[in-house]
Amino acid sequence: MSPGEKLDPIPDSFILQPPVFHPVVPYVTTIFGGLHAGKMVMLQGVVPLDAHRFQVDFQCGCSLCPRPDIAFHFNPRFHTTKPHVICNTLHGGRWQREARWPHLALWRGSSFLILFLFGNEEVKVSVNGQHFLHFRYRLPLSHVDTLGIFGDILVEAVGFLNINPFVEGSREYPVGHEVPCSHALPQGLWPGQVIIVRGLVLQEPKHFTVSLRDQAAHAPVTFRASFADGTLAWISRWGQKKLISAPFLFYPQRFFEVLLLCQEGGLKLALNGQGLGATSVNQQALEQLRELRISGSVQLYCVHS
Template structure:
């Protein structure tokens, strides 16, 4: 970008934010673009051996006085005779009726992975990959713009993701969509072997952060002869995204350009019979054709360019 140049406005649905690693608790952060149906928040951590309770609050603001409304209060309690989870809503300084779930799926001294999945009418929570509870909204989800984590908890990572757009319906926990976050230590260029090629239903997921002064970004799939049957290329000079064939032919993808400096991105490629479907930041952007035999012969996934990679999964 040249000095003084401004970014094109992006729809809120295309705005994601980087994961946070090892935050100090209490921890409060803004949720970029707020909450909406189809968004997910993941929380990885450890429950200390002497833990009494902790809470994860999805708040309507972050003021101290007056206290903000809390649309969703998720509160595991370990110090009682029967450990349990309380969910509730704080509105106008008053707590509403508690909703209680026994048989707490979290344990003192154990690590955990919490997933909060936000639907149209309710939030679902899974613990270590298994559904645990659902909680109907009592305040509009659109009011939520802040995440607060408090109490006896050691947090290793917080992630903000979208539902896999390739899952039909999008109301259940996304199948085959990994939530485990990795520390940002992946080197670029990055190469991953595909010993069995690609097959229908397989999803490639790439998450990262664009560097401050980017030049290019490419995601290529190569066969045993080092040919590149398909490549996804982002050009920062003219802000275009395109498929590039093995013969160098370029097909532009007509969509908002999300590869902006110091912004987080998520690329999903779904393999299907006859080609690959593309999604950026949870938004489906069409497909490129490729024969099944060509897909099965792919042996390498390679990513290069001006990005910091957080996760490469397939």
């Protein structure tokens, strides 16, 4: 499989829309697969010193005329004596009754991380790791297929997560988990299985490593990203390095997704939705793997296998 070649089709539930870095505002993009319960959108950026307001709209289409319905309108305002957020729904060209939330944890000149988690009946929003509001849907979530960002905002990254990383039944928003981190593979790996690792690269990264180990703690497969020289490589059980000829898509203070797809005789790799090739591994060795171990200069938000 050559660098840049796309992976074979995998179930829709595993497809992550590639993150977008430093888009120009106003910014409008399609939400691949639309919205559904359990999907999360991450917005990372900075509020300008002279900001008046900005808005994040989850829209039912992207037409300019007529204006599309907006299922969820998130609108922080800074130009008043008491900064606050307005949430609303636009239906048939008319705004419905607005909801207002005071005590906004965003300030002019500050950076932020906003998470939008979409549930069955409402969307929950956290700001910088703290729950801020929830808003019940007034239009069907399934009608939303477009994200629009407008106003006074500097966007550094937009991320789309298809698998809910939250603990079932928990009301808390996830925080980055420190590494090294181990994840059990009680039945080994088999063709068609997918491993997904999502997280955030730290500010001064050195390396990032994902290794698969057997019961004897041997690691037949290791993927390593080195920030010092900007290289990606497969590391064999005996320490031999095979460089991956592909763009280095890890950046400080940005989100990432690593996907490993098990196939007959090996693993395929994708980073932020880009196929980066494959490595050969004996099928028997794959079946004997029992641990996924992650280390390096990252915080983890989700590990799925």
